[in-house]
Amino acid sequence: MTVADELPAVTDGAAAAAAPEASEEEPIEQRKNGLYPGVSDELAENMKSGWADTELRDLRPVAQAAETAARRAALSARFPGERLVIPAGNLKTRSNDTEYPFRASVEYAYLTGDQTEDGVLVLEPKGDGHVATLYLLPRSNRENGEFWLSGHGELWVGRRHSLTEAEKLYGIPVADVREIADELRGATGPVRVVRGYDAGIEAALTDKVTAERDEELRVFLSEARLVKDAFEIGELQKAVDSTVRGFEDVVRVLDRAEATSERYIEGTFFLRARVEGNDVGYGTIAAAGPHACTLHWVRNDGPVRSGDLLLLDAGVETHSYYTADVTRTLPVNGRFTELQKKIYDAVYEAQEAGIAAVRPGGKFRDFHDAAQHVLTEKLVEWGLVEGPVERVLELGLQRRWTLHGTGHMLGMDVHDCAAARVESYVDGTLEPGMVLTVEPGLYFQADDLTVPEEYRGIGVRIEDDILVTEDGNRNLSAALPRRSDEVEAWMAALTDSKDSKG
Secondary structure, three states: OOOOOOOOOOOHHHHHHHOOOOEOOEOHHHHOOOOOOOOOHHHHHHOOOOOOOOOOOOOOOOOOHHHHHHHHHHHHHHOOOOEEEEEOOOOOEEEOOEEOOOOOOHHHHHHHOOOOOOOEEEEEEEOOEEEEEEEEOOOOOOOOOHHHHOOOOHHHHOOOOOHHHHHHHHOOOEEEHHHHHHHHHOOOOOEEEOOOOOHHHHHHOOOOOOHHHHHHHHHHHHHOOOOOOHHHHHHHHHHHHHHHHHHHHHHHOHHHHHHOOHHHHHHHHHHHHHHHOOEEOOOOEEEEHHHHHOOOOOOOOOOOOOOOEEEEEEOEEOOOOOEOOEEEEEEOOOOOOHHHHHHHHHHHHHHHHHHHOOOOOOEOOHHHHHHHHHHHHHHHHOOOOOOOHHHHHHHOOOHHHHOOOOOOEOOOOOOOOOOOOOOOOOOOEOOOOOEEEEOOEEEEOOOOOOOOHHHOOEEEEOEEEEEEEOOEEEEOOOOOOOOHHHHHHHHHHHHHHHHHOO
16 A cells, blocks of 8 residues: 655545545645645646646447447337436445445446446437436546545546547447436436445435336346346356366365465465456355355365365456356365265266256256255265155255255356346246356255264365256356366376476
8 A cells, every 4th residue: 555755645545535625616726725735836736737648549349338238228128218327336435545346336337338436327218219328437637636636536546538438438428427416316207226336326316216116127137137148158158267277276276275274275266366357256165174064154264174175166257247156076185085975976966967957948946956856865865864855855854954045147246137036037937048057065064963973064065157058058167077086087187287397
């Protein structure tokens, strides 16, 4: 974190607290009396000039520009005659004067391709359709000192695109976002807004919108993402491919993780995510030993021991926000014990049944039911629960050890399309272009006295990302071995390769 020694009154992100925001109406020379200690008239004047023209004139539209235009057209058709407001959201404070890394709202990024904080997309009704305008913050003003005296000026946080540049990138007319609140307050006619991202925008519309109508907008945008277009499928495959390489990275350093903790695994995967993508798509679950029985174990501070299993649930997020979601359960020393293999093979068999049930025209619930049936058969066969199988399923008794649903939609959110109606999603029918996870698991808690002692502390999950195709499905993450013998051979090959390189 850099502190500017030459600017004692304006250091790092604390600039906004050290002094009021600059404005065109209030030149810095008129504000410096005691407000900006150490800023002389000469320095203020010097900082106004001598800067090169950095306008980018040879810009091409973002890769998904055609797709975002089609998505806006579908949105326009659904809500004719209504003004639609979709905010990107604002920076959120992490602590004091530091903020969390910004991630634009999914709805906004899906419709624009932009990822800029404070951005707002407005579709204004006109004729039989809408006119879209993207409202963004322009480049920092150098005449009034904003770019170097404001904690959010470009000297501190980096260059942003000019409004002209943004228009070329996103294929949408662009205006100054600082004018949007006044424009919305004066808006007439029906208005809908995506809530929960920008309190200022919602305040400007407080007497123009209703929660029920706004929820209809949110639901539509969630359901619009159920079927992925070609760009989205390509991005998901890219995310999966990077994730595969991240899993390979982890296997190569398991010996180092044994000397440290699960955090070595988390950090190793994170490096791949940051180098090849935007981030991880969710908090990495690097659960070794009994931690594998905690479904969302993200503390990742436990030991990694030879003889235990490592449940790694992780996904790379691409620069366009599409994320993979893959899980493998790996023997830390490269070899399953007899009992570990028995449990692992049962989960693999259940996953095979689940994947086989993913097909166009099938019900979303089918793959869950297929996987649960196999796992229940195994639990009855092992004597852990009294059959018959249909009785166990009817009463849900298997859930003590299977715990969770067998999958979910995948896309810009790891649990994508979460606002979709039940009849469109959970009770819906699978269509080509849908992408979902299939991830059965068995978890025997360390303190579960209903199972033999040797089972306790073993957790296994296998998860893959499955695309529904015209004639069935395609496993996007098939490059990662799943069968137990293939997993052992894959791990041995990666370890041997590392050792041979010295």
